Amino acid sequence: MKLTTAILFTGAFRAVVLAKQNGSINFEGFKVYRIDTSDVADLKSTYDNLSIIELNHNRNHQHGSSDTIDIAVPPEHVAVFDTLDFNTTILSRNLGADIATEGSLGSYPELDDDGVPGLSWFDSYHAYEDHVRYWADLQASFVNNSELIQVGSSFEGRPIQGIHLWGSSGKNSKPAVFFNGNVHAREWITSIVVEYLLYQIVTGYKNDTAVQAALDNYDFYVLPVVNPDGFVYSQTTNRLWRKNRQTRDNTTAVGTDINRNWSVGFGGDGSSSNPSSETFSGYQAGDAPETAALMEFAQTLATNKGIKLYIDWHSYAQVILLSYGYICDSFPKNIDRQISLAGETASRIAQPYNTTFDYGPGCLVLYQSSGNGRDYMTDAAGAEFGWGIELRSTSYGFVLPANQIIPSSVEIWEGMKYLWANM
Ligand SMILES: [Zn+2]
Known part of the structure; x- marks a missing residue:
């Protein structure tokens, strides 16, 4: 069954169209990068062109005060992103797999003798x-x-x-x-x-x-x-x-x-x-x-x-x-x-x-x-x-x-x- 619905995901700088499956967004194949932004002037156009999702900004004082941004890149744009000249490290090769590893929502625990959930x-x-x-x-x-x-x-x-x-x-x-x-x-x-x-x-x-x-x-x-x-x-x-x-x-x-x-x-x-x-x-x-x-x-x-x-x-x-x-x-x-x-x-x-x-x-x-x-x-x-x-x-x-x-x-x-x- 094909269930591809265009929905709006409000990314950092513009709306991005993502595929929805079974009512929820599927992050299979999304790659997560940390970009060193110390000498990057403008990421906005890259975000726009590649439907990138912005995650966190980080500043790392313990390692020379470098500023970084973590982003998720949709699978169809990974190849193009990899040709760009950013200084990156890969945080995840497949965000969808990470979400699977995170685990499904658990069941409710038994209460102990004092009525406290275990x-x-x-x-x-x-x-x-x-x-x-x-x-x-x-x-x-x-x-x-x-x-x-x-x-x-x-x-x-x-x-x-x-x-x-x-x-x-x-x-x-x-x-x-x-x-x-x-x-x-x-x-x-x-x-x-x-x-x-x-x-x-x-x-x-x-x-x-x-x-x-x-x-x-x-x-x-x-x-x-x-x-x-x-x-x-x-x-x-x-x-x-x-x-x-x-x-x-x-x-x-x-x-x-x-x-x-x-x-x-x-x-x-x-x-x-x-x-x-x-x-x-x-x-x-x-x-x-x-x-x-x-x-x-x-x-x-x-x-x-x-x-x-x-x-x-x-x-x-x-x-x-x-x-x-x-x-x-x-x-x-x-x-x-x-x-x-x-x-x-x-x-x-x-x-x-x-x-x-x-x-x-x-x-x-x-x-x-x-x-x-x-x-x-x-x-x-x-x-x-x-x-x-x-x-x-x-x-x-x-x-x-x-x-x-x-x-x-x-x-x-x-x-x-x-x-x-x-x-
Ligand atoms: Zn927060």
Whole structure:
């Protein structure tokens, strides 16, 4: 059966037509390259001519500050691309095979005697509805110290939800630790790593003194999937979808980059006013319903007990991003303290498996990005530490094999235990 439907994939600079099979885009034969962009003036025309999909930008300080971009090239254009004179390394010879290796969505685990879903949850990625069920089960097993929360609704009407957890002083009595996962739809590792942190808190509070101290000192507000529409779309239709699924008048392009739609630095460099762009900011700050809900919730936390730590979870640059992203020559007042905490957090993350995380102000250590969440938390919600963390892996990209969920979680847990005890 031939099922070739032309659909629009919003690439970085233009819409690209890809073949759809069985309702979802088939990435069989796509080759993934890392291009050294140090002395490349203009990639745009190449992207346009070869229907290239842009993945991540990277900046590698440990190896001479070279800037690179990772891209996926469709099979019909690989031969032509290989004749071009770029300085590249091959990250993957077949993205379709990587997606197969990533593994299919797993089944729901049995609950243990305390009603907690078993650790086999972390052996695979999961469908969105199962994540919703997971949060409910985890909360129900920890009923005296937690509640389910909903901060708003997505463009397609899904609840933006998660768990609020507290310690011995009771609900709403301590400064907030506020986590957002899966703002970018294709970054699947982020929601499940955040769930591992939740699992460790819920199961550790009984007898782990480090967990007790953290939860007794802070109210945790954890939203593992703040872009549910995009996340579902990345599972049903396009594994590499990034933005939300918001439609706009007068364009067929779909999706706003929620992490360019916040009010601080809105519309500046490192965001785009073009609805087809992967970094489309929207037309006004907060005109994506997901961002509006998160900004409002942040203000509630700010006026309550304040925000101690915000982390927006991303993949895959392996970096701890501090404010600012929207400006490059100005820094938060406590930047020295932030850098020292981030450096030690990175060294704790490295302990289990030697995974290297860079750290520093976003604009310097990765790239300029305006209208992002961490800058909003720093400048508009009074967060002491407004951070983003890009999880592993710089070699696998967004399509991280499921057998790396546990290692990625374990190393981040080590970093978080240090950070919560020392911030
Ligand atoms: Zn991201």
